[in-house]
Amino acid sequence: MGERSTLKNIILKNRSFFISSHISPDGDSIGSQLALALCLEKLKKNFYIYNQDPVPWRFENFPDIKWVKNSAPSGDFDVIFFLDTANIRRLGTIIKDIELKDKFIVNIDHHISNELFGTVNIIKPDYSSTSEILYELLKPICEIDKDIAQLLYLGICTDTGSFKYPNTRANTFDVSSKLVKIGVDPSAIASRIWFEDRPNRVRLLGDVLRTLEIHNGYTIMYVTRKMLHQNDSNEAETEEFCDYGLTIKGVKVSVLLKERDKGIIKVSLRSKKGTDVNQLAVYFGGGGHKNAAGFEVEGKIEDVISKIQHKIGEII
Ligand SMILES: [Mn+2]
Incomplete structure (x- = not known):
């Protein structure tokens, strides 16, 4: 009041x-x-x-x-x-x-x-x-x-x-x-x-889903600058892609890496109820909510993936 x-x-x-x-x-x-x-x-x-x-x-x-x-x-x-x-x-x-x-x-x-x-x-x-x-x-x-x-x-x-x-x-x-x-x-x-999507955004989703890796309790996907360019798209259009990893049974956390300019990788994290990805985001200098968080780091996609894999066990 x-x-x-x-x-x-x-x-x-x-x-x-x-x-x-x-x-x-x-x-x-x-x-x-x-x-x-x-x-x-x-x-x-x-x-x-x-x-x-x-x-x-x-x-x-x-x-x-x-x-x-x-x-x-x-x-x-x-x-x-x-x-x-x-x-x-x-x-x-x-x-x-x-x-x-x-x-x-x-x-x-x-x-x-x-x-x-x-x-x-x-x-x-x-x-x-x-x-x-x-x-x-x-x-x-x-x-x-x-x-x-x-x-x-x-x-x-x-x-x-x-x-x-x-x-x-x-x-x-x-x-x-x-x-x-x-x-x-x-x-x-x-x-x-x-339901008024751009065809290229749906095609981009296809490219990103092809990168999907399923691990023990989590999934990892990534989108490169090249994929964005090939589909005449931009990072804003990848907003909900991270959710797709969570559609799989047994997956608690979905990780999506987005390659930006100057060697920066933006990482989006989504989780199902009961798993707190905010903790993981804060560890890497970011933040957000319990079930949706993110952070930015410098590095190559494969190196960032291994850093996340090193730490993700603590929240799953
Ligand atoms: Mn909000």
Whole structure:
């Protein structure tokens, strides 16, 4: 309750708001950022939404997506919102474009690894998504109309993998049910996100699945820059590939390595309920959630694989 009135006061007492989220924004970043912005708009407030990386193409048809910018704002802001972002490093290059010193920062997130870097921190690790938290925070501040509801639903259904992941709780359905009553059509949103795919992305998935190795309780796959290039694709399109390793019986952890520029490997980790991949990600300098986490390291794909294999036994 305290948090709701705190946020309400912050919004009512200020005029201009900067809203940012993590690198490679996902459905929860975009959904929560735009839902907050639409609420601010109703209250006649100024806002600027800025992420390092562009909106993934599959979210391009959501309401008011044009407000999400990839260019630095000019001018100053009264309040800075960071949504769905566990730490300042996850903001990427935008922290160079915006002055954070002495700024009033509101940090709203559901990552258990959140570093509480805000002036106000509203962190709820048992919530499925930042969007689920935001529904409860925004409800007393503005009317949740159909556009806002669609955006919050986008965040919830992508972060829960369509209500499949262990972060799906009774409250997730309660909030989703309210959003559906407001006018969200779940199958229309699902179609927009998952059934309008690019042929090349599906072909890329085929290439990645051919690298699948099944070990004792875990799988490893990788995507090279060459595979991305051959399929005219990019890393953002590999977002859900890691899930496929988990579809196999007996597999507790799925690992996906993504080759980046300058010898950097991004590693995504997914696990079934009861296995904590956040621990493994933290060991390698990253973080995330119990069942979905990641980290970045320098090295060759095969060397990174052997480092992970050396350590993964501790969590399986
Ligand atoms: Mn999230």
